[in-house]
Amino acid sequence: MSNPPTDLAHPFDQALALEPLGDHRWQGHTSPAYANMVGPFGGLTAAQALAGVLRHSECLGDPVALTVNFAAALASGPFEVIARPARTNRSTQHWVVEMQQSGQTVLTATVVTAVRRQTWSADALPMPKVPAPNDTPRTFREAPVEWIKRYEMRFLEGHFPTAWDGREGGSRTRLWLRDDPPRGIDFASLAALADVFYPLIWQRRALRVPIGTVSMTTYFHATAAELAAVAGGFILGEARASAFRNGYFDQTAHLWSEAGALLASTHQLVYYKE
Amino acid sequence: MSNPPTDLAHPFDQALALEPLGDHRWQGHTSPAYANMVGPFGGLTAAQALAGVLRHSECLGDPVALTVNFAAALASGPFEVIARPARTNRSTQHWVVEMQQSGQTVLTATVVTAVRRQTWSADALPMPKVPAPNDTPRTFREAPVEWIKRYEMRFLEGHFPTAWDGREGGSRTRLWLRDDPPRGIDFASLAALADVFYPLIWQRRALRVPIGTVSMTTYFHATAAELAAVAGGFILGEARASAFRNGYFDQTAHLWSEAGALLASTHQLVYYKE
Numbered sequence: 001m002s003n004p005p006t007d008l009a010h011p012f013d014q015a016l017a018l019e020p021l022g023d024h025r026w027q028g029h030t031s032p033a034y035a036n037m038v039g040p041f042g043g044l045t046a047a048q049a050l051a052g053v054l055r056h057s058e059c060l061g062d063p064v065a066l067t068v069n070f071a072a073a074l075a076s077g078p079f080e081v082i083a084r085p086a087r088t089n090r091s092t093q094h095w096v097v098e099m100q101q102s103g104q105t106v107l108t109a110t111v112v113t114a115v116r117r118q119t120w121s122a123d124a125l126p127m128p129k130v131p132a133p134n135d136t137p138r139t140f141r142e143a144p145v146e147w148i149k150r151y152e153m154r155f156l157e158g159h160f161p162t163a164w165d166g167r168e169g170g171s172r173t174r175l176w177l178r179d180d181p182p183r184g185i186d187f188a189s190l191a192a193l194a195d196v197f198y199p200l201i202w203q204r205r206a207l208r209v210p211i212g213t214v215s216m217t218t219y220f221h222a223t224a225a226e227l228a229a230v231a232g233g234f235i236l237g238e239a240r241a242s243a244f245r246n247g248y249f250d251q252t253a254h255l256w257s258e259a260g261a262l263l264a265s266t267h268q269l270v271y272y273k274e
Numbered sequence: 275m276s277n278p279p280t281d282l283a284h285p286f287d288q289a290l291a292l293e294p295l296g297d298h299r300w301q302g303h304t305s306p307a308y309a310n311m312v313g314p315f316g317g318l319t320a321a322q323a324l325a326g327v328l329r330h331s332e333c334l335g336d337p338v339a340l341t342v343n344f345a346a347a348l349a350s351g352p353f354e355v356i357a358r359p360a361r362t363n364r365s366t367q368h369w370v371v372e373m374q375q376s377g378q379t380v381l382t383a384t385v386v387t388a389v390r391r392q393t394w395s396a397d398a399l400p401m402p403k404v405p406a407p408n409d410t411p412r413t414f415r416e417a418p419v420e421w422i423k424r425y426e427m428r429f430l431e432g433h434f435p436t437a438w439d440g441r442e443g444g445s446r447t448r449l450w451l452r453d454d455p456p457r458g459i460d461f462a463s464l465a466a467l468a469d470v471f472y473p474l475i476w477q478r479r480a481l482r483v484p485i486g487t488v489s490m491t492t493y494f495h496a497t498a499a500e501l502a503a504v505a506g507g508f509i510l511g512e513a514r515a516s517a518f519r520n521g522y523f524d525q526t527a528h529l530w531s532e533a534g535a536l537l538a539s540t541h542q543l544v545y546y547k548e
Contacts, residue, residue, distance in 0.1 A: 125516035
């Protein structure tokens with residue numbers, strides 16, 4: 001397994017560049033390397049919002065919970081992140097975050113950071129028994145959008161339907177994934193990885209209906225040291241839906257290290273048309 | 275099944291009273307009827323924060339996603355809810371909410387509301403096959419705190435350990451539940467019901483370690499009409515954990531109507547000590 005250091009030459013780190021503007025404000029830019037059909041890959045936008053907290057001089061501890069709400073597709077170009085510590089306790093801190101373009105809100109978010117202490121710990125959801133990444137062929141498919149090329153994906157279950165014929169399928173997907181080129185994992189890249197799953201409704205319906213995530217929440221179970229240990233290794237991702245109802249469906253996903261540690265659980269609500 | 279109208283004599287409606295202060299601000303009060311060990315029942319606080327959005331004259335549609343972050347235990351007495359529409363689109367609206375006491379932030383929240391249209395719909399997580407509420411005895415237990423008396427609970431699985439002996443158990447719970455006295459269900463009461471589950475770590479460890487929810491997200495799958503159809507009926511709740519790690523565990527729960535419709539899915543991150 002390679003162990004690349006976090007590297008400013010990596011497109012993810014380039015995309016996460018933020019210039020401090022003072023008064024809790026940062027300026028960032030959308031990244032052509034992570035362009036989606038309309039606007040940028042939401043996972044990158046989530047990571048950029050989180051970065052506004054993590055790089056803030058007042059930030060206490062590491063993130064434990066992140067919620068981002070996508071209010072509008074970002075236009076290509078600059079944006080501002082406003083990351084305000086609303087409450088600082090002894091070991092937890094509550095942040096309110098907004099991303100704006102031309103004075104308009106394009107994203108709202110909240111972050112909870114915490115200083116974590118070692119306690120009794122246990123995993124209640126074991127990693128599924130699946131073939132190792134090296135025994136799983138890389139899934140090559142058309143990348144109709146640029147950001148998909150930034151991730152290596154090795155599907156185990158529930159990849160793209162072979163035909164968009166409207167024949168209803170399952171609503172679970174499992175795959176090995178990592179940054180491409182590989183990159184050491186940290187909270188920001190984990191926040192982005194949490195959004196890599198392709199829309200479960202496309203699998204369920206075998207129809208590419210228009211979709212867009214409206215809200216995404218990620219809980220971070222791993223510490224910074226545990227993430228560093230993953231280095232450039234693969235992450236097992238499993239996502240499933242519980243309901244598709246009148247224009248919105250939900251998705252719950254879990255991300256494990258190859259060694260079987262649950263790194264994060266993540267949930268999102270996705271708009272769909274028709 | 276009884277069908278009580280929403281009634282201002284109900285303690286939940288009394289607790290949700292909000293007085294408009296103008297400029298997106300409301301004044302509310304904590305409710306002795308929903309008192310918890312320290313501060314009020316978090317589900318009620320979440321409902322009060324949501325009410326600041328739903329009663330706002332600019333509110334568009336119904337809630338689809340709610341995230342509340344509990345920054346501090348509320349002191350008994352008045353609080354202010356500031357509910358600001360950060361972005362209004364054609365059919366969705368993004369709200370940033372804060373609750374304050376004496377000028378200090380005690381809760382941050384975001385809400386997404388939407389005008390929903392009828393579309394292709396499907397449930398992907400069927401309601402578990404369990405005995406009907408009428409065949410499930412009501413679970414009586416000591417109510418060490420007042421709010422527990424506000425809910426009727428009929429446990430099917432994973433209720434309180436019979437002994438606090440540290441013998442590790444499961445991390446799943448299932449129960450029928452409803453307001454007590456019964457009350458028609460709406461988005462605010464569903465937001466509160468999403469927090470009724472007792473801490474899974476108490477079941478898992480058979481130890482009553484100190485806990486506190488830090489963040490909770492609820493996705494509403496039902497429309498207002500679908501909720502109204504539930505009337506004062508029972509809700510099946512199922513909650514499970516995926517990881518207990520260094521002071522925080524997560525909980526994912528689903529709430530179905532007795533007729534088997536998934537009304538909401540909800541997730542939270544809970545602090546625990548030791």
